[in-house]
Amino acid sequence: MQQVESIQAEPAASAATAKLGRAIVITSGKGGVGKTTTTANLGTALARRGARVVMIDADIGLRNLDIVLGLESRVKHHLLDVLEDRVTIDDALVGDKHSENLFLLAAAQSREKDDVETPKMQALVASLRERFDYVLIDCPAGIELGFKNAVAGAQEAIVVCTPEVSAVRDVDRVVGLLGNRFRPQLVINRLRPHLVKKGKMLSVEDVNAILRLPLLGVLADEPEIIVTTNRGEPLALRTENATGAAYHAIAARLAGDDVPPPMPPVPKPTLLERIGSLVGRKRS
Amino acid sequence: MIEFLRRLFGHNGSSATAKERLRLVLMTDHLELAPEMIETMKRELVDVISRHVEVDRERIEVNFERQDSTLALLANIPIVSVNRPNGKADATAAPPPQTAPPKSEPVAKAAESDGEAKPPRKRRRRKKSPAKTAAAPAVS
Numbered sequence: 145m146q147q148v149e150s151i152q153a154e155p156a157a158s159a160a161t162a163k164l165g166r167a168i169v170i171t172s173g174k175g176g177v178g179k180t181t182t183t184a185n186l187g188t189a190l191a192r193r194g195a196r197v198v199m200i201d202a203d204i205g206l207r208n209l210d211i212v213l214g215l216e217s218r219v220k221h222h223l224l225d226v227l228e229d230r231v232t233i234d235d236a237l238v239g240d241k242h243s244e245n246l247f248l249l250a251a252a253q254s255r256e257k258d259d260v261e262t263p264k265m266q267a268l269v270a271s272l273r274e275r276f277d278y279v280l281i282d283c284p285a286g287i288e289l290g291f292k293n294a295v296a297g298a299q300e301a302i303v304v305c306t307p308e309v310s311a312v313r314d315v316d317r318v319v320g321l322l323g324n325r326f327r328p329q330l331v332i333n334r335l336r337p338h339l340v341k342k343g344k345m346l347s348v349e350d351v352n353a354i355l356r357l358p359l360l361g362v363l364a365d366e367p368e369i370i371v372t373t374n375r376g377e378p379l380a381l382r383t384e385n386a387t388g389a390a391y392h393a394i395a396a397r398l399a400g401d402d403v404p405p406p407m408p409p410v411p412k413p414t415l416l417e418r419i420g421s422l423v424g425r426k427r428s
Numbered sequence: 429m430i431e432f433l434r435r436l437f438g439h440n441g442s443s444a445t446a447k448e449r450l451r452l453v454l455m456t457d458h459l460e461l462a463p464e465m466i467e468t469m470k471r472e473l474v475d476v477i478s479r480h481v482e483v484d485r486e487r488i489e490v491n492f493e494r495q496d497s498t499l500a501l502l503a504n505i506p507i508v509s510v511n512r513p514n515g516k517a518d519a520t521a522a523p524p525p526q527t528a529p530p531k532s533e534p535v536a537k538a539a540e541s542d543g544e545a546k547p548p549r550k551r552r553r554r555k556k557s558p559a560k561t562a563a564a565p566a567v568s
Contacts, residue, residue, distance in 0.1 A: 309446050309453075316454055320461065343441020350447050354454065 165196075167269045167279040168398075169298035171322075173314030175285030177306045178333040181369060181378075183282040184212045185388075186302075188380040189395035191246035195277040198237065200269070201251035202294035203284035204260060210250045214241055214376020224252040227264045233271070242381055247276075257290030269297025287321055301328040302360065302398075307335055307346040312354055319355065330357040331394065334365040338411045348407070361394040363387055364408035448497060455499045459492055466490065473503060482508040 201209035221236035240246035283294035339345035366387040380391040390406035484506040
């Protein structure tokens, strides 16, 4: 009887150690570019693909991922409860409303970022990698200890950048800080194609001529994101929406599928613009 | 008139301004973040110049200055003494006693710098801007 047990246990154990999940930090340097929204939607999209996903809100003191996912009323324990051994990890994980394989580990709201001990954070992420296919870490803005702790346990990084001078500069800085340990992948968020077309906004090419990072995908400045955040239902639940579908394409790329990076549709030229482009051509 | 029409039809993009500002600010950021690179570059710059003239290493100033659309390297390298033109031929033909000490010094510096002067070249290229070297007139 004992023998049978050990024979059964072994392949299971070796399978678990052989395939550790991927710990990916979502960061940007600058605040307000869409890290939390990206984390929530990527988590949702990856879970919809059947992957087991846990999202960690590492923004201690400014908990937000729970509210974007609509899970705020279910959070009973948080990251620091786990790190300081007050509760087990299973007590603190909150199951998502919409996706079975998706879990949240919320940030502590009444504590500070400096309260996290880096080695404990690393150990936690390592233990979660044994149980989940993806550990998505929502990094706080800034480059201080909160950033360092969020990055500590990760092997991969996604940087979120909006087509703005300040955001690009901050991403450039963050990529420098991430150093050689990471080869960050880029998500460009809140692009307004009609402004790019008019030359009023940095284009994808402009941004990546500077950052030179592998492009995961580009997301439009989508009004529906505001609505979905109001409701606590990630847009990735609605694949009929172009941006919702774009999150799925990014998730697919992250998972290794050979699909092109999603791009917001280029608006058709208006009559006025067509005349305008003729005038522009004459000039050059 | 054409400019007006371009504006009317939406060709007054500010993204070019954004691109230009970003390019410059990132160059300055990268320089600020790499003080040791600047020190190395300064040392190597002086090593190269020292092969030809003797410079005052204590009073060297290297600065980066932003001009309208470029970032320029401005170096002020005081020169202590200058070898004669065609120095090699002269040195073997007639070594005058008073020029001998300064001459031997730069040669020694050049020799010791040879070994360490190789890696930085490619780093310097990162700046993509014209390097202006303003050398002060000789002191002696």
